[in-house]
Amino acid sequence: MNNKTPEQAPLRVLIIGSGFAGLGLAMRLRQQGVEDFLILEKGSEPGGTWRDNTYPGAACDVPSHLYSFSFEPKTDWTRRYAPQAEIFAYVRQCVAKYQLQSRIRCNSEVAEAEFDEQAALWRVTTADGAQFSARALVSACGQLNRxxxxxxxxxxxxxxxxxxxxxxxxxxxxxGKRVAVIGTGASAIQFVPQIMPKVAKLHLFQRSAAYVLPKPDRAYSRFELALMQRFPWTQKLDRGLQYVYHEARGVAFFLVPWLMKPYRANFLRQLARQVPEPELRAKLTPNYPLGCKRILISNDYYAALAQPQAEVVNEAIREISERGVVTADGREREVDVLIYGTGFAASDFLAPMRIRGLGGLDLNQAWRDGAEAYKGISVNGFPNLFLLYGPNTNLGHNSIIYMLESQFPYVLSCLQQLDQGVRYLDVRAPVQHAWNQRLQHDIEHSVWEQGCNSWYKNAAGKNTNNWAGFTFRYRQHTRQPDWSDYDLVR
Structure with missing residues (x-):
């Protein structure tokens, strides 16, 4: 790395990424009157996953009142489950209200970051060669960005x-095109029904069938919208009820996984009603327990696959030819367009950035057996580096916004320590190890370990993504840092 000192004075905090995590922390900093921060964003504008995913039918599978900041409520969501354009507009609204435009540097992808122990500063270089230094570095890259x-x-x-x-x-x-869609994840189940009426033929290649449950979505009535505008507490009440409903599902995810069995039986009954044709139904029946992979919600996916121009292909893909897709049985399906609905590199948390901590320790090396962090936030050997939506903070049962809002005060407390004579704080290795041992023990007894591979796990089968507990327990853990967990270098 070029060790030239950047021209500008060191920032108090440098944030990587301007999705919900990065913007939420910036909004909290603004509320505290802090000006000395900068967000580096690799895209051409803020918005994270809601800027990138503009495919037809893109929408959130968490209710809109729950998928927005509690401290920046929105009472005029048009639907119970907000579409992409509306969430993206909300993000832009937050940027404008908190006057964050001047604090965001777009088209600035971070290439590497190195902790300078002498100066107790993070030295950061972007892909275009710009250099920055900051007392604290916050990664707000999310898990679904690559x-x-x-x-x-x-x-x-x-x-x-x-x-x-x-x-x-x-x-x-x-x-009128012949289209092949590879993958049947959360994106595919949204865009496939949207493009089905247009195409001449759609071949859907699936490795394993997904559980797709009905989506309890509808437009908010004019009366409801007027009520929430007039009495904002009704929006808070709705958010609270939705939180409790989603949180209760955690019982079946990680306390009593066998509770998923009656839900599976109910799913199979619904599938039989929606897909009466036995051969297609067999292809769409998952062969693993409900909840082991991400549960998807849609009201039109199965109906779309029952259309005459649709074909669901369970046969493994051998290769892609010039003209189309060749399956293991040697059959070639000729297509005009190929769409990958294959998701994201979710377990490569800070890739492709190169992050080096104390003594030049490389984060990829520290994470060679799978990413882990203390409370999903701090990593031993990487002082003053804080992760938002880091390892094992993803959820299967509730809203990630709640988890982020638990992390913000924790990170802000750490930043305050740096203003009170602490040069850097580094989480102690035994503390991080004990936390992750306990966490993996909890995951072992969860529904995610009931015999399936999913994006929650890395190549070695370690679950690096999910939190196997109630979100209110995570909030208790992150309420206030315990300074004995850290080496505080003054």
Whole structure:
């Protein structure tokens, strides 16, 4: 790394990423009257996953009142489950209200960051060579920001158009086209029903069937919207009720996984009603317990797959040819467009950035057996580095915004320590180890370990993504840092 000192004075805090995590922390800093921070954003504008995912039908699978900041409520969501455009507009609203435009530097992808022990500063270099220094570095990159492309022979051979759902090509008209969709995750179940009426033929290649439950979505009535505008406490009440309802589902996720069995039986009854054709139904029946992978919600997915122009293919893909997709049985399906609905590199938390801590310790090396952090926030050997939505803070049962709002005060308390004569704070290795041992023990008894592979796990099968507990317990853990957990260097 170039050790030239950056021209500008060191910042109090440098935040990487301007999705909900980075913006939420910046909003909290603003509320405290702090000006001395900067957000580096690799995209052309803020918004994170809600800027990137503009595919047809993109929407949140957490209710809108729960998927927004408690300290920045929005009483005029049009639907119970907000569509992408509305969430993106909310993000821009937050940026404008808190006057964050001047604190965000777009088109600035962080290439590397190194902790300078002498100066107790993080030295950060972006892909375009700009340099920054800061007393604290906050990674707010999220877990779903790097599209994952399938490792299939011949991808580059395909002569037609191809793109990932998170990089949707709106300039390509799918009308009358033969389309192959690879993957059946949360994005595919939203865009497949949207494009089905246009295409001549749609081949959906699935590795394993998903559990797709009905989505309790509807538009808010004019009366409800007027009520929430007039009496904002009614919005808070709705948010509270939704929180309790979602939190209660945690009992089946990580306390009593066998409770999922009656839910599975109910799912199979619904599937039989929605997909009467036995052969198609067999293909769409998951062969693992409900909840082991992400549960998806949609009201039109199964109906779309029952259309005459749809084909669900369970056969493994052997290769991509110039003309289409070749399956293991040697059959070639000729297509005009290839869409990857294959999700994100969720377990590579800070990749492709190169992060070096004390003594030049490389974060990839520290995480060679799988990412881990203390409370999902601090990593031993990387002082004054704080992760938002870090390892094992993702949820299967509630809203990630609640988890972020638990992390903000914790990080802000650590930043205050740095203003009170502490040069740097580094979480102690035994503390981090004990936390993660306990955490992995809890995960072992959860529904995610009932015999399936999912994006919650890394290649070695370690669950690096999920929190296996109630969110209110996580909030208790993060209420206030225990300074004995850290080496405080004054």
């Amino acid at each position: 599209p994952l492309y399938p490792k299939i022979t011949g991808l580059e051979r395909f002569a037609g158009e191809s793109f990932h759902s998170a990089r949707w090509r709106h300039d390509i008209d799918l009308s």
